[in-house]
Amino acid sequence: MAAKTEQKERIVLDVAYQPQVRTKTDTRRLMLDVIIALLPAVGVAVWQFGATPLLVIATSMASAVFFEWLYRKLLKKSNTIGDLSACITGLLLALTLPPTAPWWLPVVGTFFAIVVVKQLYGGIGKNFLNPALAGRAFLLASYALIMGQYAVPNSLKGAVDGVTMATPLSYLYTGEPMPAFLGFRSLFLGTVPGAAGELSALALLVGGLYLLLRKVISWRIPVSFIGSVALLTLIFGHSGYGRGEWMLYNVLSGGLMLGAIFMATDYATSPVTLKGQLLYGFGCGALTVLIRYFGGFPEGVSYAILIMNLCSWAIDKGFHRHQFGVSKEDIEAEKAAKKAAKEAAK
């Protein structure tokens, strides 16, 4: 008995404030879910362009992880590649590039994305721009020619002459009628030219549904983003297109699905307040439409998101919510009291 007690005395007990248990889902699991959700889109790229996009994706992911590891090693910071966020940056960047991009393109892009945009501001959670999109914007500014060449997908070989072709978005941009082989069905299934990850709306929606079910993202940003694009294009329309047709083409083509589901929902760069997320999504949608109508490039999604990234902090500040127990009457009474105090001060 005495020996037992003695043994117990030697056990050092931990103390901690509550809670003493935690959910199983950790950062790494969330990031893994995002990678899983992108697999259908990767599959479509392989189906339409063969193994080349796989090489681009592999180089991009490997270089993103390498730059993150190297930066933190050189600066004697903790190793964070285990959280898989660098993998996602690499994967997303590769998915915004032309599927037949040269292998060194993503290496340059991920260097900018990981080192300049992410790590210089403190790493995961602290960057204020989406690294993958900032990397893409950097590449677009530096290598506009390569970034604008889209190869003919396997399904359209024979139907189209040459090696490269115009994307659906460029038809929308110039206002020319959409050719027959770029119908809604093609845009939905992904038998169209375009960046590796934006081909098939279906594949991206499946991924988005998976993320929603796994509670990795909420519906707010994707729905308000895509919804506002649909609404605005329906209202404004375009000559030569029917209103509904114009709206559907705008929703299905370009990087809208990829951007709304996977880029705009990036945790670090989007608002966390619930109403703020709705405004943010609407802002992304409105800017996308604005750029598509009046911008110098056919595509506006990436710039729209980058601009809204910069507004996230202000949006969160503006949507600070009232705590439990504060009724509408309380809020009005508070406002009235403030007003009265102001007038009294005058």
Add this chain to the structure above:
Amino acid sequence: MAHTFKGGVHPNYMKAPEIPVSVIAPPPVAVIPMIQHIGAPNKPLVAVGDYVTMGQKIGENPAPVSAPVHASVSGKVIAVEPRPHPLGDMILSVVIENDYQDTPCTDLQPLTEEQRRDPDAILERIREAGVVGMGGAMFPTAFKIRGGVGKVDKLIINGAECEPYLNGDHLTMLNYPEQLLKGIELVRIASCVDKAYYGIEKNKQDAIDLLNSLHPEQYGIEIVPEEVKYPQGAEKMQVKAVTGREVKPGGIPSGVGANVVSTRTCYAIYQACYEGKPVIERIVTVAGSALKAPVNGLTRVGTPFGYLAEQCGGFVKTPRKIVLGGPMMGICATSFDAPNIKGTSGVLFFTEEEDRHVDEPTCIRCGKCITVCPMNLEPVFMYMYYSKGDFENMEKYHVMDCFECGSCAFNCPARMPLTHAFKTAKLMFQAKAAKEKAKAEAEAAAKAAKEAS
């Protein structure tokens, strides 16, 4: 209408109500701390060498916010000295050597039928029997009920038991349904209201059916089945779920005409009034990965945790933490010698298995803390301002409204110590307020002294 609230989480419940209640053998030496409630500490009524009987009052304080303590075993008092307390620190305790006779004390007799209809007699008995909020808050029940008389029109009995692991309330419902309903009726009479609402989470459907089959309406009770979600059992959430009313920030339920009393408290009140038995034992769920199997043990107050673990089959792994209550809001004991007290609903011996600690937690701004906060707060910003030491913004983001349910930290994928930070921040605010008050008083005193001279 679904009876619930906004926010909340679904932890892994780990409950085992199918394990029948076993009686934990009384300890050879019982340690009865003089503080087992919120309020004025009790003064010992016995000295070393005295013989005490089981149920004898051994500590008391006449202050209104207080509850006496009673001997849980019969035997000789061998020490009256500070001993390790489950909530930390050393607290004056009466230490009794058990003579294993369980000689009963006859000071408290069952109330007569007439007395059981008199609110004052019931409240007097609740106080004398040392009944406190046995859900874990340990607020003196007589004071709470008396304070609500006239203000309260909705009496709510808390049967949510939303904390993982714990089974005590559920088993009380199943084993003593009639006694429980009678106990609730007493609380209802003492509160001077016509009806009591018994909120029970739907994961205890068998208990809901059993209680409904006993015609609760004849006792003036309505059973309210509630959605299964943590923290359904928190006072403010119970009031919201049952009545739709929201307690004001910084307020208490009686501010919106509601009072919440826990299941086990009602059963203790039944025992006090019908059996003349003070609070000296309760069902304690003993569980955790350090033990072979969980135990629902009827345990005397004053049973040291080390002894309790031995009685429950001993350890199969070295425990790292002793958690008192449920794992969501439970706090850690610091000693195996500390005894269980009236508010201890569970004793969990946790190892590394339960602990999902990471060395360098980094917020990824996912905002999952915001969606689960039942108080509509924004933990991500509260934590940011806390780590900057920015008091002004912490206040603006209502850190004082956090009641430390732990939902945000539970749900945090980055494992940020959110609840820990807010608890610390609240203490810092209290210390700051106390400092400012002392400063103002000192200035006033200096001014008065100057004027006098």
